[in-house]
Amino acid sequence: MSDMTLLEKEEDIEKATKALKAMAHPLRLKILCALKNDELPVLEIVKQVGSSQSNISQHIDILRTKEIVESRRDGNKILCKVKDVKILKLVENMQAVFCTADDL
Template structure:
């Protein structure tokens, strides 16, 4: 039980940043490159790259190389479900 609590706290701490949450929401439905995430998030390339590196180091996102491009995706189906649930609860558009 203690490991589950500690592991959960580490994951929540890692995603508890507005830009990281935005990146994860963008990765919800598809793999994207850094440049695509920069374009969609409005943040600088260095900022996006730093946050993706942290998320990758924590095992939250994984990558796939295709020639010179690196595609990012959410690496854990449980985390994907959490992101989807948070979007459904907190990001609903006004009717």
């Protein structure tokens, strides 16, 4: 009862696929990296990540719709942070896998 735990359940596959799709875009992955430790306003994300304000806003909206990012208003600004802890773990894993010295 512990080893058939292999993403075999349709439900798990769907959840995992949804998360992967959300991350599987360079801008969205960068956004998630930027939000890994900080809560940031949209324009700050635009600065760090690049692309246009509109484009980043749309990508943030995608992440929001998928319940991956959440945001709150602070006066003029909208502060964004990662909502789904699982995503944080995945981002960390991506770093562990893709940012190690064995890339050399």
